[in-house]
Amino acid sequence: MSSLSCTGLAKAFGVVRAVDDFTLELEGGTIAALLGPSGCGKTTALRLIAGLERPDAGTVTVGGRELAGPGTFVAPERRRIGVVFQDYALFPHHDVAGNVAYALGRGADPARVREVLELVGLGEHGARPVHELSGGQQQRVALARALAPTPELILLDEPFSNLDAGLRERLREEVREIIRRAGVTALFVTHDQAEALSIAETVAVMRDGRVEQLGTPEEVYSRPASRWVAGFLGEIEVVPGEAADGRVGCELGSFAVEPGLEGPVDVLVRPESVAIAISGPERAASAEVIGRKFYGHDQLVELRLASGQVVRSRRLGFPAWHPGDRVRAWVDGPTDVLPRAPAEAGAGRQ
């Protein structure tokens, strides 16, 4: 149950700065996701924490012990950090139990091996060669192997990317349960938004080698720190507005914001927060339906506001809306307000 703290981590490969000013704080016992598009430096960050790469600058501290920093570099074998690799990296020359026993070192206690295998639901499979296992089982062996020496922290690199969709869904739940029962701090890398939001307690959204936002899944989804984070996590509509005296007004209504925000702003709204009806509240805007896509359980309705701006509204699949319908539209749900600025850096929050 050790905390993890990274400050100002940097790592360049030649001229490519894979990780640059990477800062992250996790409390002990957290299950956290490092989420970002491919090529943003997620895996490099993971390898820096594990000690598989040597940072150019910055520090890594786990449970108060500095593992990397100016003049300090603890070898990976002395970090007590478990790693589950994307391709599992099981030892082909050992059977299932042998893989786990290897992690425990010479004179491994067979009872402990069995205990760990039972934790991942493979108690009966100790004597099987690893190449006979299914993808999901290999995944669990890799997890058991990483958990066996009771590490302070466990790192998982794209743990579910090699599994087919149905299995992935089920295994996510299982793995989260196993990690929770083992009571270990876990950080897993993923590029899948749904995966990060559904299993992590804390999500670190990463872009261009640094953490752009750290928060609970709800926070990063509904209060994104930048337009980029907002767009990366899902569909987003940007409506221009004006802030004054602690309130912001835009075409879709007006709401309270933190005092101090003044002048032109962008209101960020997810389509599911745009309500439409034949008649709506007073603050609602009038709009015309110009398009509709039907997905079965829901529909995406395209609206043109009086100003000419086009926004989308995600509604349940019933009742059906049709192009040409005159409707009222308003914001019903969380919104995020950012000062209007061409650059995204330093964007404030509501």
Added chain:
Amino acid sequence: MLVAVAAALPLAYLVLIVAGSADTALETIWRERTAVLVARSIALTVAVTATAIAIAVPLAWFTVRTDLPGRRLWTVLAALPLVIPSYIGAYAFLSATGPQGLLQDLVQPLGIGSLPSITGFFGAWLTLTLFTYPLLLLPVRASLRRLDPELEEAALAMGRSQAGVFRTIVVPQLVPAIGAGSLLVALYVLSDFGAVSIMRFDSFTTSIYTLYKASFDRIGAASLAALLVALMLVLLWLEARTRRREALYRSAPGSARTMRQVNLGRWRWPALGFCGAVATLALLIPVAVLVYWSLQSFAGSVDWPAVAAATGNSLLASGLAATAAALCAVPIAVLTVRFRGPFAMAVERLSYTGHALPGIVVALALVFFGTRVVIGLYQSLAMLVFAFVVLFLPLALGIARASMLQVSPRVEEAARSMGRSQWSVLRTVTAPLIAPGVLAGAALVFLTAIKELPATLILAPIGFETLATEIWGATSVGFFERGAVPALVLLAVSAVPLYLLTARE
């Protein structure tokens, strides 16, 4: 690093010698005799390569793409001549047809005095063709099997005839494999010593040997050796180029489907005849001749102590070479795969020098080295083993590197994250994973070293006879009976590592 530099040492030394007496060397090279030698060697190389193509391509096609009866059997039989060293093949043909030979004995009662000899160009060409065509057969077969059948089906669907498809789709895709195989054959012919010396055909290698042995004209021998190396480097460069092109022809992975089988119909009789003729010439006749002479010598007296000593010496020298080469290959493989960089690249390149050098050139360079620099080593077993390592390290290294490349760095990193030091990971994870490859490399070195003739002839300590030198010695003086038993023993001993190598696949 030491190993790599040592491997490159003979070549460096050869260059030094030649450069050191450039005038004499140039004189040798510009002599008319040398020009004739070059022309003869090239003529032999071209003739052998062309014939080998003519044998290998139809054989490959019959055994891969047709309903030839007994395809599996022919596949094995067609590749087998590869294990017969050229000098045993030459011995077999010469002892069958030469004066005091098998045929002569048979026709003597009929009143035929002497048969036309097959020595010279014809003998060298026949022997080398029959025992090198598998070098072409194997890549062409592999290439045929890799062809994407959908390409041919697409062409057929466009209205092309079977023959048209073969000409316009199949042949162009085989060109890289034929090119690569031809170069292997050409390299073999150029560096061969056994067959040409037994067939008394003057080639580069025999001239180098004669110059060295008869007149101790070291500068002359070294100059010719340098010229030979230059010729081989040109071929190697060509080979590297075709290999780069080969990638373009490879079809997408996952497209491997069942091959279209061509129905031979009435043509299967000529096809069978062709396969039968090749197998008879390249396999049946040599083995029959060996057995005949062995029986003859059993009837007389076999010098069993000599055979036993030669066998022991062969096993000792090749075993030491295999062990040493495997031990050298492991650190180089780890270094060049895991710690890539200019240093590792240099080490790798240097280690492959032996690949470009014929045995006789390495032996010659080491003689110079042994007589001028490290006096004590000349004609010692250590020197012979060292020559083997220089020559055959690339074989061991190639396989060791291939298995090292299959070990995912993630697996090693996983072990480190479990608290193992780098050294411990190497011992408990990397070593067990690459062990089969290293063993296979050692087996291959053993197999090749036990057959090596010129280096053994020149470098073996006085009185250190091996199977290879016994066979060669017996044949070159016409004592055919004496060579048969060592030849059979050599083939039998080679069969063991060969079986280990092929059983792995």
